[in-house]
Amino acid sequence: xxxxxxxxxxxxxxxxxxxxxxxxxxxxxxxxxxxxxxxxxxxxxxxxxxxxxxxxxxxxxxxxxxxxxxxxxxxxxxxxxxxxxxxxxxxxxxxxxxxxxxxxxxxxxxxxxxxxxxxxxxxxxxxxxxxxxxxxxxxxxxxxxxxxxxxxxxxxxxxxxxxxxxxxxxxxxxxxxxxxxxxxxxxxxxxxxxxxxxxxxxxxxxxxxxxxxxxxxxxxxxxxxxxxxxxxxxxxxxxxxxxxxxxxxxxxxxxxxxxxxxxxxxxxxxxxxxxxxxxxxxxxxxxxxxxxxxxxxxxxxxxxxxxxxxxxxxxxxxxxxxxxxxxxxxxxxxxxxxxxx
Numbered sequence: 001x002x003x004x005x006x007x008x009x010x011x012x013x014x015x016x017x018x019x020x021x022x023x024x025x026x027x028x029x030x031x032x033x034x035x036x037x038x039x040x041x042x043x044x045x046x047x048x049x050x051x052x053x054x055x056x057x058x059x060x061x062x063x064x065x066x067x068x069x070x071x072x073x074x075x076x077x078x079x080x081x082x083x084x085x086x087x088x089x090x091x092x093x094x095x096x097x098x099x100x101x102x103x104x105x106x107x108x109x110x111x112x113x114x115x116x117x118x119x120x121x122x123x124x125x126x127x128x129x130x131x132x133x134x135x136x137x138x139x140x141x142x143x144x145x146x147x148x149x150x151x152x153x154x155x156x157x158x159x160x161x162x163x164x165x166x167x168x169x170x171x172x173x174x175x176x177x178x179x180x181x182x183x184x185x186x187x188x189x190x191x192x193x194x195x196x197x198x199x200x201x202x203x204x205x206x207x208x209x210x211x212x213x214x215x216x217x218x219x220x221x222x223x224x225x226x227x228x229x230x231x232x233x234x235x236x237x238x239x240x241x242x243x244x245x246x247x248x249x250x251x252x253x254x255x256x257x258x259x260x261x262x263x264x265x266x267x268x269x270x271x272x273x274x275x276x277x278x279x280x281x282x283x284x285x286x287x288x289x290x291x292x293x294x295x296x297x298x299x300x301x302x303x304x305x306x307x308x309x310x311x312x313x314x315x316x317x318x319x320x321x322x323x324x325x326x327x328x329x330x331x332x333x334x335x336x337x338x339x340x341x
Contacts, residue, residue: 004113004153008120011155013286018151020110022103025133026093026145034103036110040150049132049142056186057086058129060285061247063108063151063340065118066328071108071341073126074326076101078247083128086183091141092130100128101338107149108340114153118327121156125285157287162311162319164293164304165282167221169271170195170207174222174242177213181242188244192222206282208295210271211240218269221282224290225249228269229279229314231305235262236277238269248283248322254333255321262314275302279312289319 006016017040024034049055059079066072080100087094104126108115116122128149132142172195175181180188192207199207208226211217218226218238225246228236235256237249256262274280280292293308294301306312311319324330328337 001112003115003117006114006116006153008116008122008153009155011116011122011153013154013157014152016114016152018111018114018153020107021148021150022107024095024099024103024147026147027143031093031095031099031147034099034147036106042146042148044133045135047135047137049134049136052136053132053139054185054187054190055090055092055132055136055142056129057083057090057092057184058127058186059083059184061104061126061128062285063115063124063126064326064328065115067118068328069118070328070339071112071115072328072337072339073104073108074338075247075251075336076104076338077335078250079104079128082184082245082247083130086185087130089180089183090185092132093145095130095147103147103149104128105338105340107151111151112341114151116153122153124151125154126151157290162287162289162291164291164306164308164311165205166203166294166296166308167206167208167292168199168202168204169295169297170199170209172198172207172209173212174207174209174219175212177211177242179242181219181240182244184244189222196222204296211242216270216272218271218274219243223286224282224284226269227252227281227283227289227315227318228274228277229312231276231278233262233278233314235264235314235318236269237264237266239266240268246284248285248288251322251336252283252289252318255318255325258333259321259330260317271297277304279306279315280304281311281315281318288323289315291315
């Protein structure tokens with residue numbers, strides 16, 4: 001298989017149209033067989049449920065070229081399960097989890113020429129998504145749906161190394177108690193856009209959202225979970241019913257416990273105690289871990305001891321271990337790596 005002629009080492013984190021995508025439609029109470037197609041465009045009625053009431057959910061995962069030359073993806077079964085949870089919450093039909101994983105495999109195989117080579121720092125980003133497609137004018141769930149997957153080669157999230165970020169404590173709420181913060185709904189991300197644009201205009205890389213009830217507890221950012229490292233090298237992650245259950249965070253917890261022998265605490269984290277942590281990071285599919293060096297709370301600076309020059313030492317071990325597993329440098333726990341080619 002000949003790779004596409006792309007400048008792999010200089011790819012940005014953006015969309016590049018590839019050759020194939022997967023499409024399956026839900027009608028009359030059942031999903032059709034689905035197919036890999038070449039057309040990247042979608043034609044829908046102007047009154048489609050996705051347009052009128054934002055009935056749409058999505059996932060994000062990656063395919064990699066490992067050190068021994070295989071093309072793999074990382075824990076797609078967990079993405080399938082999380083999308084099923086999202087569908088239940090938005091009254092959408094569940095796309096069967098085994099078919100989800102099979103569709104990921106089909107699309108990656110068809111676009112194997114776009115999977116970046118090992119060592120390039122680039123990966124193939126995989127975006128499964130689902131939407132209501134039939135006309136809906138009254139406020140109710142759609143009757144027909146489309147499930148699709150496209151892929152795009154992307155460069156590393158960080159250019160020139162993982163430099164620690166400066167973030168701010170947001171005055172906006174990311175999610176309401178008993179709302180949709182725990183699922184991957186498009187509407188959650190639409191709600192975060194004003195807050196992130198505001199943060200960027202003020203010179204910050206991201207927002208730290210607090211719990212909306214008391215505004216005393218750390219929740220997450222617009223697109224990533226927090227991890228903290230204590231001064232005695234424990235991994236602490238905030239616990240809340242409105243936090244998205246990050247697959248990267250769950251994987252880092254396992255790595256911390258079983259590969260690095262660390263103690264892990266999943267608990268409520270008060271904003272007042274953040275100043276006592278040694279390191280802080282944002283974890284998610286795009287960057288694995290983005291280190292945080294400074295948090296600004298309405299003019300008051302919380303400077304992490306790990307500093308603004310490089311990723312903290314424990315965070316770096318977590319990052320190197322998880323990416324080593326993903327890229328085939330380290331042995332993976334059973335079921336974590338799905339070999340595609």
